[in-house]
Amino acid sequence: MRRFFLPTSHLHDSQAVIDGTEFHHLRHVLRLQVGDSVLLCDDRGAEYQGTIATLSSTSAEVTITHTTPATPRFSLTLAQGLLKGRKMDVVIEKATEIGVSRIVPLITKFTVAQLREGQQQDRLQRWHRIARSAAKQSGSPVPHLAPPQSLAEFLHSIADDTPTLLFHEKARRETLKHFAERQPILLSLHVIVGTEGGFTEEEVEQARLAGCHILSLGSHVLRAETASLVTVSLCQFLWGTAGLPPLPER
DSSP states (O other): OEEEEOOGGGEETTEEEEEHHHHHIIIIISOOOTTOEEEEEOTTSOEEEEEEEEEOSSEEEEEEEEEEOOOOOOEEEEEEEOOSTTHHHHHHHHHHHHTOSEEEEEEOTTOOOOOOTTTHHHHHHHHHHHHHHHHHHHOOOOOEEOOOEEHHHHHHHSOTTSOEEEEOTTOOSOBHHHHHHHOSOOSEEEEEEOBTTBOOHHHHHHHHHTTOEEEBOOSSOOOHHHHHHHHHHHHIIIIITTTSOOOOOO
């Protein structure tokens, strides 16, 4: 069944309206017609099965036949140091597939990639398109994409009760495994991964003073984009599956 994303404001009782780029894909790429079945997903993670009731030149109206409410899930925020070239695109695409709830691009001391004045909105729109496409392919919700911000701004925005991990190649005493042994169940988590150059000692200390746990990913030196995807994959494995029922015995 074809999958489309829409904001909750486009849902009214048993009807939904698809417009914009999603309508273009429905009408001009997939060439769906009145009576075809579709699967709709809103920005809260709920799903709606329905059929196309009417088509106009700019929108489609869908009659909803079945609703699956959003279920509570592990909320994982990836604060990613802004990467060069298409590396950031890859991280956003793969992190979406893995099920990250929120992505925050960070500007740090060693950030090489720079967004010129007026370029930020265009880049955010591009990242949002990449995330939507990855969500359609994987079945994951579309993550919230925050505007680029400094490490200090991000640290200031963190709620006191949300654990936050910063991964640093010089942190040897504590690993993600050690942290997980002390925190076997989490409902939400923030992880911070640096740019190609990592973090300065001053930034690491700033994060430590803000209450972050400074962790190592092991003895191997990973590329920044690899470190991000390894980190979120491990976190989803450790905590995202904590609420799943056990497999049946054979």
